[in-house]
Amino acid sequence: MSVNESLAAVSDHLFSGSIIAYSLGLFALCGDYAFGKSERRERAKLAARERTPERELATVGGGDASGAAPIDALPPVEHAEPVTPSVWGPRLGLVGVVLAALGFALQVAALAGRGIATGRLPWGNMFEFASAICIVAVGTYLVMAVPKRSRRFLGVFVLPPVIFILVLIGLRFYAKAGPVVAPLRSYWLGIHVTAATIASGILLVSAVCSALYLVKRRHEAREAAEGGYVASRIAGNLPSSASLDRLAARTMTFAFPIWTFAIITGAIWAESAWGRYWGWDPKETWAFISWVVYAVYLHARATAGWKGNRAAYINLLGAGTMAFNFIVVNTVVSGLHSYSGL
Template sequence: MTINETLARYSDWSFESAFAIYALATVLLIARYASMRARAVQDRELVAAGASGGPVDTAELVPGRVVEKPDKTWSEKLGGMGYALLVVGAVLHIASIVLRGFATERFPLGNMYEFVTMACAAAIVAGLVALRKTADLWVFMLVPVLILMFLAATVLYADAAPVVPALRSFWLPIHVTIISVSSGIFLVSGVASILFLFRMKFPAGEEGDGPFGKVAQRLPNAETLDRLAYKSTIVAFPLFGAGIILGAIWAEAAWGRFWGWDPKETVSFIAWVIYAAYLHARATSGWRDTKAAWINVAGFVAMLFNLFIINMVVSGLHSYAGLT
């Protein structure tokens, strides 16, 4: 198997370009977030306007009268530019994965660099779908993505090369793709639960909370954040479970047993149980507030532990590939 160095170089450039565009989008979205007025103030103004009848422009009610829409605010313009950059970055991000695959003539999930790249791309795509109505969350979603991409490009980077013989199996694109995609969606869920806890800690409208209160007041309400975390987990949980089952089938074909309590298998199972507990707690009366959210955060921490500590510190049957 030969490596196409040109395509590998284009893949790296696409990845680096996507990182730079995400970073620029983050700057624009932070500026937008900072220029927003607190949601509590907006809500109070809307309620007051509705209660008093509000300043209604009767010209808008005249048939045939064309009313010009007001110019967009700087906040809206910054948000539009940031979102457009996210789409461009996502295209380049996916292109880097595809080019890596063509360069190596295999599915591009043979090491931790490629896995993290795929998981981050899944998180961005999931965010483009899930955050359409809650675009303010992109500021907080992009920070962990940028951190992971930075680690992938530095600490975890691996040159384009063939995989070891044990990974030359049709199970590689099936098992690892499902795990990486579900991991990316779990990132959306984990960030949403962390912001939910933050919002509950600093509820909008309270005085004396300092800068943290000001940040919290610009977030969507707690119910929206909790619902986003729950819906994201509902999508990712069965995918992750299917990935574990398919991994067990691959293990039987490769190692002659379905399950051997390898460190990677054990922590993956623990993470799956934690997320199952979160879904159960979220549906149980009395646990739908911060208790369930803390369980979801614990699941997210278990996923990160499985990705970094198990792969890089603990040795096991999965260590040779740096795979998740």
């Protein structure tokens, strides 16, 4: 099948445009994160005061046998002065979300243009597959951030890995638009690979939330140890660790069944193509390892003593296995799934 070279070239330009839009959006969202710091700082101070036991505010003397002052003798809590709401913060945040949505639209158009130019589904090599994963990751962020302004901050941490991946695949894994290899010319490409793409993009967002949870949890532990608010350039502006933990768990809960479906359909496709459901090919093996790690994460959240930090580390371990499967297995290890396009 011939390739529409002009449309393929337009697709490449749209891909480059999406990187520019994401970069500008990240810049604007960072501005929102910085300008809105005073409001978030005062909310954090109030939350820290609420977590501080009243007995820690007592002065020595005039109290009971323990030496703590009676409640009536406690010094009044110093209330934060009213803070004028930031004007530039929300505006920059809105601009950042709009630019992220623009980058998302450009990237979708780029992938769709490549598919039309080649007359096939546009995720037949590493360049296209990674681009599709980034589309899902940004789409997941937009679904979370558009309804709630309080979640816009996630873009500051989701867009950097997306931009890094797009630049990396553009420089290192770029494949000229063309037909796919014979084993991929199957309707299972639209089922198995699509499911794997959707799950991978959502799992990327879940990993970012778990990483932020660990940062915020450590900051909250410092506040608890010091008995009050502790300034921090990054952690101080994040929502509570409980909120980040919920976001990580919800995205994982949504993605895990899709990843399970991707593995099952991959086995069915393998039986159709190679006459066996499972052969412990390197990519099959690492996909299963990732599945096991994510299953352990979900089980850990339901098990006493394994919630919180341990579960977050398991989620990050799962993200590491996914990255290893995508980069190393596709480019270094020889196997039946070596369709990187390099």
